[in-house]
Amino acid sequence: MFKDIFDIKPISCFLESYFIDQGMNTVAAGYLNLAINLLILFGLVHFINYILRRFVIESFKAFTNKTKTTFDDFLIKSNFPKYVGRIIPILVVYATIPVILIDHQFVLKVVIFLTNLYIIILVVWIFRSLLRTSKNYLKTREEYFDKPLDSYMQVLMIFIWIVGIMFVFSEITGKSVINFAISLGAASAVILLIFKDTIMGFVASIQVSVNDIVRIGDWITFSKYGADGDVTEINLATVRVQNFDNTFTTIPTYSLIADSFQNWRGMLESPGRRIKRAINIKQNSVKFVTLEDLEKLKSITLIAPYLEHRQKEVNKYNKKNNVDTTLPINGRNQTNLGIFRKYADAYLHDHPGINKELYLMVRHLSPTPQGIPLEILCFSSDKRWENYEYIAADIFDHLIAALPYFGLQLFEAPSGDDLKFLANNMHQNTTTNKQVQPNI
Template identity: 70%
Template sequence: MDLNQEFEYITCIVERVLVSQGVNTIVASYINMLVNLAILFLLVWIIKYLIRHFVVESFKAFTDKTVTTFDDFLIQSNFPKYVGQIIPLLLIYYSLPYIFADFPGLLEGSFFSFNLYIFLNIYAIILCVWIVRSLIRTSRNYLKTQEEYSDKPIDSYSQVVLIILWVIGFMFIFAEITGESVVSFALSLGAASAILLLVFKDTILGFVASIQVSVNDIVRIGDWITFSRYGADGNVTEINLATVRVQNWDNTFTTIPTYSLISDSFQNWRGMQESPGRRIRRAIYIKQNSVKFLTTEDLQHFKKIKLISDYVENRQQEIDRYNEKNGVDKSILLNGRNQTNLGIFRKYADNYLHEHSAINKDLYIIVRQLAPTAQGLPLEILCFSKDKRWENFEYITADIFDHLIAAIPFFKLKLFEAPSGDDFQHIKFDSRHTKV
């Protein structure tokens, strides 16, 4: 007796016993089928229990001892659990012909006649999709831990593959239900391509944008971007098929459509982060009526300032030679060439920046005047800090301007500042509104 005959003999034991006891053959067949189903469900439950509590747990214990993290991500994506369902599925698949030997219509009838094989095939297709999906998610999570892929939009790629996987899975399911071939079903989709394009418009745009973002290296995970249209100002934490997630500096999150990265304008600060310095650019506003020519006494005073003592002396010698050569009458200070307190201060600020340890001397260091405004004469400082971290950058900037603002009175200059309420309180007027 071969293996098939042995299975048929085993699955019909209950029926033969019942018939031998005088039970009706049809009733005995139904009871035999129900008993076999109960035994099958019990075996499936035992196998799933053993797989869940022994095989999966053993795999977890094995992954804990390995160095690589790939197998750890397999556990997180339930890969062993899905693979373990293959054995119960095969047991059910190959047991049904023997259990329903007296009821072939349930196995080979149409879908509306409760064809069990259709349900099993659909479940098998879904199980295959789950297994492949867990592998894709495992690969995605593993690649995110690798430094060379940390700034790549891995989520976008994985989502595209998952969409294609589910489309293929639904094609096989539909073909299984209708009895049509997968090829003919795929060809029929061509007629509905316009509808599909309309339904999946955002997905297609996101897919195209993800490719362009990656190929053109527009944005990476970890980049600091400013996107005023969406109120985003912070680090990119995630790039997927439909959206880009930005964690703002106040720890809120802003979601930006991926397609907007190539259709709209935004600011990416990666160039600054990769450069040897971060730019400091700020102006000090000087009251113009405090700018004046320097007398001999003023020059002697400024020669005592270490950073500019050599400059003041050498510059004055050059000016004196020019005035003597051209016979300039210096009884009036306006005549000829002269130094000003603002010019001396500009040189002082320039030397101070060159001496500052936090400033990158290989990049621009400029102290310049801008066009006068109603708020005074802007004296702009432009330089680059070596440390590009935000908190240190702000500290360096504040340290520089603390010093320069405090130094301004030493050069007999005044800062412009709009008068406040306290300033007006110190002004007294008589009854005729004339200042006393």
């Protein structure tokens, strides 16, 4: 191009002619002229590169300041203007060097070879910059916030590097890119073995995204890897989880489809978070309530209407069937545990932190050596962890404190101090009995 527009051959040989006129050897004059021309060329190219880079970067900055979109801001952060600014200088070198080195074919081939390699790498850098810009820009968009963009960009980047390496090898070997790609087919088994984890990660990333298994921001629990926290990053090969103790756990991406884990997104998107805990009640504290007990319990506002209605039904049944009510076991009678269960149910319905539209249940579980489990099953309206724990604690604080009002006791395994106290009492009783025993 430059040769057609402006013949620089006489200019490039000017110093050579001057050196010969000064009596220098023709060969030495030629090499000295070549060295000086190369220094001048690369100095000029470096200057052009500096000017263009500054001009392009400043132009981009001025342009980004006038636009509202952030895409061009990410272009600057990824050095896109810097790489684009190198295109013109390298084209100047590519077009000028054949004229300067026309008498030095070996050096010309080496310089053209290195220039071609640089152009290939420069194109790869430009595409890498565009991919990074696209990834960072899409992450700012709400609709792409939870998508595994890193995985997709890594796959594209790998593809670009493979194509770039194919062009490099093609330049080195002198074979066409198509022939080089065909020769790679014979080594496909080795390539698959080398990139096994990458391929598995890529397939897993697609399945994770298409099936919506995990999103960035999801709370997951993966016991196999000790992960319990929020997903912060989904890459081609790994998923990064920030645990609630602020540590990080890295999980292979393909493990999300190969192993079982727990995703709490459904809970976070639902109207409530489940509370499922039990109170163990001492079994020998369960009893039938007397009329005196009922009168006392009627002073509890939440269950007063229930007790009144329920007792009428009990009296009606017993009277109809001529039941002997001198023994509470005959006929139908209320128990303190049954009344407390109804109280707990009424308390949950009255609690402002419980979602009444979801399951709400107070039930017995099978008796155990640790007492009778009375399970509370309900859903808190507030799903935030700290508020959820506060609501659950508030409910059980109240119910445990309410047990004595119904004549019930909470089961608690005896501690060392309890056993020691019991042993001391038994010893004192034994000693007292011996002291008061009459002489025969």
